Amino acid sequence: MPRALIVTMAALFSGYHIVLGLYTIDIPSNPLAVLAAMVLYALASTISLLPGQPERMPVWMAALNVAVCVSMTLLITPQLDPAREGGLGYATWYVAAIGTLLTITSTRKRHLFAWAGIVLLVVQTIWWGGPGLLLSIGVIGSAAWVAISHILSRALAKASLDAQRFAQAEREATDWQAAQEAHLYERQFRLGQTSTMAAPMLRVIERSGGELSEEQRRECLYLEAAIRDEIRGRELLNDAVRAQVMAARRRGATVTLFDEGGLDGVDPEEHELILDQLAVAIRGTGARRIIARTAPADSEIAVTVVGLTPVGDGSARDLGSAEEEDDEDDAVDLWLEIPRPSARRSS
Template identity: 60%
Template sequence: MIITVPRYLIVALAAVFSGYHLLLATYSLNAPIDKGPYIAAMALYALATAASLWATGSSRMPAWLAACNVAVAIIIPVLVTTQLPANQPIGNDYSTWYVAAIGTLMVITSTRKRHVFAWAGVAALVVHTIVWAGPAALPTIGVLGSVVWVGVSHALSVSLAKASADAEEYVVAERQAAAWQAAQEAHLFERQFRLRQTSRMALPMLRRIVASGGDLTEEQRRECLNLEGAIRDEIRGRKLLNAAVREHVMSARRKGTIVTLLDEGGLDDLPEDELDRVLADLADAIRSTTADRLIVRTVPEGSDVAVTVVGLSSGDGGSASALGHPEEDDEDQVDLWLEIPRTAG
């Protein structure tokens, strides 16, 4: 189970932590020589923090806002330190509140995926501190701590981004595995169904062949050919078949009609009630035709027609081929041309 923290709670905590720095600045208002620039620095920090925490459409901070935060990180130390007495010991009061404040602002910038700007902000803070109070002041007033905060934020942000990407990959892999498993189960069910159908149709004749030792009458041999065609229909006909269609196709074959069923996937997305209607019309067409050769084919999805039925009669009594022998096509006549619509009406 994945536990997620609401965004508003994170923003609220960041706002409280940022407000704490302003509280320290307010507490040390007696330290500056001129309170004007000092208060301006507080207002500038509050404005930059509010803009950085404000909800936007993306978790990534806009580049212009990140650049403004870097400018704030440069301006605030100048506004504050120029108003501090030169003889005042550094680090003995809260007048250097801006160090932790800028560190917090840069952590927010880094968290919102603007790491380069965050590092630029703390780098400006480091340079200003060295120029103003020397390298010894870096650990004293907490500059190194701000640098560490940004480093930790950067590392966590990169790690979380990688974890999120890995999680998305796992989700995609899981979906693919589930789809593969469903497809395999569907194929297995289809094979089992076809095997049951084949067994049901062929088993009586196979028993008869065994019982007679293979000595079949001419009528039984013709029935074997009809059963072979029925088994072929189960493979190539797929959704063109139901009980009525099977019955009328077998009846037509026993009368001498050559029947070819070809399902090329045009009925896969057809609703069940529409499919029943199409197969009922198909069964009626097969039952009523007197053609020597019958070709039934599905139409690809996107057409208004679901199934086409073509009935051909041959001048030589049905021995000419309508599909495999084009040299004899001129002897065939179209007795039936039927287009069964995909939807009723």
Template identity: 60%
Template sequence: MIVSVPRLLIISLAAIFSAYHLVLAVVSIDVPHQKAPYIAAMVLYGLATLLSLLLSRTQRMPTWVAAFNVAVAVVVPLLVTSQFDQAEAKGTYAAWHTAAIGTLMVITSTRRRHTFAWIGTAALVVQTVAWAGPGGLVAYGVIGSVGWVAVSQALSLSLAKAGRDTRQYALAEREAVEWRAAQEAHVSERQFRLGQTSRMSLPMLRQIVAVGGELTDSQRLECLYLEGAIRDEIRGRKLLNDRVREQIMIARRNGTIVTLLDEGGIDDLSDADLERVLNRLADAIRDTKTGKLIARTVPEGSDIAVTVVGLSSFDEGHSSALGSQGIDDEEDRVDLWLEIPRTGVTVSA
């Protein structure tokens, strides 16, 4: 379980911690020789903190804000330490800027501007060594500031990686759910088709068993018609209703080769529109006298739901009664070109 910490709470805690440094600066305001540079440093730090905490709702800090923070990390120590020497700062909080700049750089690093944070931290280290010597790094807490920036970067990188991993796991889980749903749909569809095929073929299979496989010519032809009907259930899918099935069987008995191809183009139709399209298809099959009839769904995005093509062969229909010759045969003559729209008026030729 992932626990989300409110953004306002984080900003409030950071603001309180940052304001604490300004309180220390106010407490020690009598130490500097001149108040104006000291107060200017406080104002710059406060402004940089407000910009860093409040500006932009994205996790990554704007570049110009990060650059401004680096400038503050350079200018504030100079303004503060120029007003007193190291001896005067002992026993007071006049050197508040070391922890303050460290806090500002931690905020900069947390908001994924690690390079800017380390540049500002390096400037603080150099300025402190120049002002108080190497011992000042310990005496004024600069080492702690460096450590907190390092910890901030490590935590920021870890959280970023955890966020990426979480998104990947969520994506994998969603894909797994979709795959399972697809598999269950395939299983359901397969069971439905198998059940339907069994119901259609069982009477003929029983008849074949009853006569010991010795079928008459008419019975063999009925088997071919049954085979075509089963093929329609597999390849035709939503192109079938009771009227279409009836007209296809009548057409086949009259010698017409019928091919149905449902490629998913009408899956999004409402029940009413689908029924209208199928009834128009049934009428087209009933009214067309041709050698071959091909009905195919049109991909989604088109205004047309189904195209129906009727072809006559110059070979007087001596091809296989259940063959699935395409419409590209140069010897075929087009008897019918029908476009059944998803809605609107049917276009035919």
């Protein structure tokens, strides 16, 4: 139900009590005190129902409502005779009015103040006319309204919290399912790609009974390296790069591709431009070792390419020297930083 409709209904119900008080204005001994109570009640109700306020009532407003409730009883009850013949009728409108005001206070999550007002109403009624009046003039009914408001308010707050938790759980489940589907797709894609790459050579191995020529053995090594590229260098590969990497290996170079996530989420057109530049760089170098690595995602550089060639005749490496893993004996033939097209445009 829209909040504006609820506020309108509460305002009409609050005004109804004032109408009842005016209808029985001849019963109190001093109508001016009753009219003053009506003004206080109307003012407190209006302040409590003004639009644009936070859901939880401010403390000062809740305290004001309790003070108005106490003032109403002190203004009206001295003007009424609890032993009046025929009863007081609607002259006790203030009891229902206090119940309404305190129900509004409780609905706006100031339950302690609402119950404090009810306790003061009960005490004042017993002091004024005895416990028998609690039921006859509607004090029990006002307390019941506050109790129902308190229960419903707590239930709605719990339902809202549960709904937020369920929504969060649903989002997490959706994210988990999307991640699982992405992993499944990636796995199936890689398996299909590996099968496509390896199937021709596997048929050759099957037909030859495992007896391969030296050239076929080298092709197996190239194929193994290509499959490894698909795992370690995913975003560094397109058809042009694959072709140039294979050509470099066949001419004796060692090519290593490292995709560390720096190209994830890059615009597809920019991605292709970057990889085309990488393919050109691999084709244009005669280095014996070529290393391509993605830069961090927040860098203006997309890919760094390094080409190294051993100094001298490379005999130390061929003999398995301890310097094999050391780049100090390598000459840098190629050092290329491929920028991101978007970073280049912004500069």
